[in-house]
Amino acid sequence: MLKKVKKIIFPIAKLAFNTFHLKQRKYTYSGIEVSISSEVFPPHFTISTKILLDFIKPLNLTNQSFLELGCGSGIISLFAASKGAQVTASDINLIAIEALKKASIKNKIPVDVVYSDLFKNINKQHFDYIIINPPYYPKQPKNDKERAWFCGENFEYFQNLFEELETQSVTNTWMILSEDCKLNTIKQLALNKGFLFELLLEKTVYKEKNYIFSVQKKAIN
Template sequence: MVKKLKKHLFPIAKFFFDKYSRKERKYTYEDITVDISAEIFPPHFTISTKILLDYIKPLHLTDKTFLELGCGSGIISLFAASKGANVTASDINQIAIDTLKEAAVKNEILLNVVYSDLFKNLSDQQFDYIIINPPYYPKAPQNDKERAWFCGEDFEYFKKLFSQLPKHIAPNTWMILSEDCEIEHIKQLAAKNGLSFELILEKSVLKEKNYIFSLQKS
């Protein structure tokens, strides 16, 4: 019931998101600050980014290889790099890529920032960690900004991701999803590519349940 209501409310919420995010904002985690323009996924408005940041916080990441696939503002990538990880941050949104490169300089943090449609421009490098906070609303994105939210009418983002992921899968391949999305359908798409989901964290914020899953080859 609550889930259905939220789905109906999404267009209204998005209207306010868009209005709020027209102004450039800053988002800070620990002592790292990034600029969030209207073109970039707003971590201050959603809870998924913060849940991932808190989950990563106690990890020993020194010298670990770490990929954030679809990095948006890159706050997760910058934080992982500040903890000693060897980070690659990728995104299909060129504005996010350029903004993250500037944020890396401002925060004096070294990381590798790559423009890429999923794994297309990433080499065959294997990673210790792959972190994914995917777009999950089933609608066709009309521009790069909307790619942060919409996965295609027929879940094309997930279909493509799961077809590529078996080749790149890391010991820790984590995806965050909300109860607000069609988790069972997404799991089925993964299963078609021989991937299974294991729940590693469940967290409720403002009555919305969020889950971090570990993806593995089944």
């Protein structure tokens, strides 16, 4: 039933979204404002960004090292930094990176902004938190804009992510996913590299279940 409703609503929502998203749009959370171009992942309609923002809100992030891997607009990074975290924000989309550098100055919130394909350009250090809102539709992205949505036909984004994550020193790796994605495939790719998903939050918004998972190295017996 839900799938049928989605099939009817999706083309209408897509048209409305494309029209809305043509313009540079502002997004505000907790007094922090970012300006988002049509090339960058929009937190307005998608609910994942807001769920993550609300999830980290009660945390004490003072002096915590925090990486937002694939930061898009960077609203999560700016918010975490406003709560005292030492934030690195990375993305493969140069337009997002340049916009976030400006937003960091405009909001007077310092964030280390790094252009990077996954962990490739990120200085080796321990992170208390790595936060990931990944692209998860299995299709080859044609450009940077599409990288916000598509993870490659064979889930290459996740294959590379879990491979690189193995070499990182991190306390908490949190990832948001939804029932709309191939959860079992992603969980299996994680398991292939020795990672398990532990559910931290389940939240239903507009009849879609969203999950925040802690991605943890499987204990060796």
